[in-house]
Every structure is written in C-alpha cells, then in structure tokens.
Amino acid sequence: MSNLFESEFAEHIAVATASRDALRAPFESVLAVCTHAIRNQGKLLFFGNGGSAADAQHLATELTIRYKSDRQPIAALALTTDTSALTAAGNDLGFDKIFSRQIEALGRPGDIAIGVTTSGRSPNILRAFEAAQKLGIVTVVFTGGTGGDAARIADHKLVVPSITTARIQEMHITLGQMLCAGLEIELGLVPPQGSKGPAH
Numbered sequence: 001m002s003n004l005f006e007s008e009f010a011e012h013i014a015v016a017t018a019s020r021d022a023l024r025a026p027f028e029s030v031l032a033v034c035t036h037a038i039r040n041q042g043k044l045l046f047f048g049n050g051g052s053a054a055d056a057q058h059l060a061t062e063l064t065i066r067y068k069s070d071r072q073p074i075a076a077l078a079l080t081t082d083t084s085a086l087t088a089a090g091n092d093l094g095f096d097k098i099f100s101r102q103i104e105a106l107g108r109p110g111d112i113a114i115g116v117t118t119s120g121r122s123p124n125i126l127r128a129f130e131a132a133q134k135l136g137i138v139t140v141v142f143t144g145g146t147g148g149d150a151a152r153i154a155d156h157k158l159v160v161p162s163i164t165t166a167r168i169q170e171m172h173i174t175l176g177q178m179l180c181a182g183l184e185i186e187l188g189l190v191p192p193q194g195s196k197g198p199a200h
Contacts, residue, residue, distance in 0.1 A: 015160065015167040016174070022161050023175070030140050030156050031179060035186040037112045037138070043075035045107060045137075047099040047128060048116030051169050053080035055116050055142075059176040067180040071189035077106070079128075099128035109136035116176075117141065118168045120148020120159075129153045142175060144168030 034044060044063065046056035056078040063076035079102045080086070089098040103113060113132035115125040120143040129139045129150065141150045144160035145168070151157040160171040184190040 011164065011167055012170060015162045015164070015171060018161040019171045019175075023158055026156065026158050027175060027178065030158060031182040031186065033138050033140070033156060034112055034179065034183060037110055038074055038183065038187060040110055041075075042108070042110035042112065043077060044112050044114055045077055045079055045103060045132075046114045046116065047079040047102075047125070048142075049122055049124065052116035052118065052142075052172070053078075055169070055172055055176060056080050056114075058173065059114075059180060062177065062180040063183065067177070067184055069190055071184060074183055074187070074189075079103070079106075096123045096127050099124050100131035103128055103131045103135070103137070107132060107135050107137050111137050112140060113137050114140045114142070115150060115154070116143075116172055117148070117150055118144050118165050118172075120145065120150035122150070125150055126153060142172045144171070 037044065044060070046060050048056045057080055060076040060078040063074040065073070079099050085102060086098050089101045093101060107113065113128060115128055117125045120141065125141070126149055129141070130153070132139050138156070139154040140156045141147070141154035142158050143150050145163045147157060147159040151159055158175055160168045162168050162171070185192050
C-alpha cells in the first residue's frame, strides 16, 4: 500500500506537470471561445460516458449554480442527466446517437459542444461533434493519449499527455474547474485572482 500511495502520487504529479507545460495555449483558446459564447447568449453543452459523464454534470453545475462564490449563473447543460432522453435515444436510435440527437434538438449556432472522453474514440462523442459542426456549433474535446478521432474532429482540444485513464480524468476535472474559474473572471462575475474581493 505504501508503494501504491507513492507511485500514484508520483504519476499524478508527473502528468500534472506535463499538462501544465503542454496545455496553457490550448486552454486559453478554449477559455476564449467559451467566454465569447456566453457573452453572446450562447451556452455550453457538456457530455461524456461513465466517469466523464460525471465530469460533464459536475462542470455544468459549477457554472449554472456557483463555483467559488455567489454570482450570476453561466448557461451550461449536461446532456448526460435526462434518463428518459438517454434511454429513448439508445433504444430507438442507437447508443451512438444519445448525445447527437440532443444537440440537434437543443444546440444553436453560438453554443459550444464540450465532449469529455479519455480515449477520444467514443462513437457517441464523435457523432455529437459531427452533429454540432453541421449546426455551426464550435466543438471542444477534453481527452488524453493520442487524442483519437475526437481530437482530429474537434475545433479545440485539450489532450492530457498520459495514457493512464485515472490520470487523464484527474486532469480533466482540474482543467474543467480552471475553465469555470476563468469564465467567472473573464465575464467579470468575480474579481481576478490576486485582487482584493469583498470581505465576508
């Protein structure tokens, strides 16, 4: 157990450091397009499978409710939460279309479609990106390893430099929460970090 504890932390730190070095510019691009979308009455549509579905829900909630402090809500939606829509699409259209169908129904030009996939190969993520791009919706992928087809298709990509699923997921939630913090600041909803905010 001691070896496991040390090795997991060592790998986490190594991947976090590599991600910091590799992803600054791509992150700033993702933050910029998301900020532009929200300023222009667009919304962020998050989706993913398994643990990535949980990340999608987590991040959408941070934006619509609050992240660090009370402020105006930020328009975001997780396409992973409506069990009736998911099961109807899966049963009637096929599991590959559970996200693309919702994007066709709910997405509008000016929105951002954000897919979370550790492998970059999930067929329903790829279908969702294709549907989004047909509608003129900008696409963003959080992925890892080689990025898979999702990194090739998406307009913007955050590819965590690791092939370990757990480490990729850890970086996805870190980057996602950084996106929440960045949006709050860029939209003028909270003071920039380092500035003196209101006393509590």
